[in-house]
Amino acid sequence: MSSSSAGDADFERLLEYIEDSLRFQTSSYNDAYLDRRISARMRRRRVDEYDEYQNLLRTEDDEQAALLDALSVNVTSFFRNPKVWDALRDVLRDLSSRGSRHDPIKVWSAACSDGREAYSLAMLAHDDDHVDERRIEIVGTDIKREILRAARNGEYRASETNDIAEQLDPIGRWDRYVDRDGDIFRVKDKITDMVRFSRRDLIREDPPGTFDLVVCRNLFIYINAESKRAVFETLGSALKPNGYLTIGMTETIPPRVRTQFDPVEKRLRIYRASDAAAQR
Ligand SMILES: C[S@@+](CC[C@H](N)C(=O)[O-])C[C@H]1O[C@@H](n2cnc3c(N)ncnc32)[C@H](O)[C@@H]1O
CATH class of the missing domain: 3.40.50.150 (Vaccinia Virus protein VP39)
Known part of the structure; x- marks a missing residue:
């Protein structure tokens, strides 16, 4: 998935959907990062295609929440490095x-x-x-x-x-x-x-x-x-x-x-x- 996502029409449509409907500004993030996170959710849900995953998002509020959680990386620590x-x-x-x-x-x-x-x-x-x-x-x-x-x-x-x-x-x-x-x-x-x-x-x-x-x-x-x-x-x-x-x-x-x-x-x-x- 990761190597072919850029320019993939289904991937682009999925990003638009996430930006417009889930209100996460995909246009500010880099594609490789977005693809890694989205693909991880797709593997978890055993879904192979971006359009199939978009349908899943449309119907399942829990998956929307799980994806939004996966997309916002808040990893931090005291005295990091x-x-x-x-x-x-x-x-x-x-x-x-x-x-x-x-x-x-x-x-x-x-x-x-x-x-x-x-x-x-x-x-x-x-x-x-x-x-x-x-x-x-x-x-x-x-x-x-x-x-x-x-x-x-x-x-x-x-x-x-x-x-x-x-x-x-x-x-x-x-x-x-x-x-x-x-x-x-x-x-x-x-x-x-x-x-x-x-x-x-x-x-x-x-x-x-x-x-x-x-x-x-x-x-x-x-x-x-x-x-x-x-x-x-x-x-x-x-x-x-x-x-x-x-x-x-x-x-x-x-x-x-x-x-x-x-x-x-x-x-x-x-x-x-x-x-x-x-x-x-
Ligand atoms: C990986 S954490 C880094 C935390 C801390 N600076 C560190 O290095 O440990 C990235 C943070 O950036 C925030 N963030 C993402 N997009 C942002 C934006 N457009 N404006 C402000 N903060 C943003 C996220 O919510 C997240 O808490």
């Missing part, structure tokens, strides 16, 4: 050395999923003696309302595939920031109080302000080239002069907007707004 977090510690220190000690340092976790990325930033600020956490203001945004409810809740359950204690390891004595009750991990108020969450579509909407650090990781792997350019424009316009941007470890900046970002730690995908960006 720990090496990046070592480098982000240096970024927070650099930002703390700028301006007056009363100036807020504004941080945006864009496409934050269930909030673990935003809370990791807050814990990092608390953990570092060179960073005054009272200056740090974090905004977390995502397109999905339910995931933002989970983020505001700040409660996470460990499971076989989700070892929360292991995820928290990079910050050392994490019991200073998170309470544990069996399998349930509850982020303490002093951390949750540092973060505000709101809904935002990064492809279609403006940024929620201007920021010293923007963290936008593991969204670009799913979206198509046009949407990617739109998101980079949004992120670029959200950066203060000399502000930092971090993207996912396997993601790249499109050539057309590359001059706006100077690499700081190229391998870890940490960049700073370039002078060219400031002159725009």
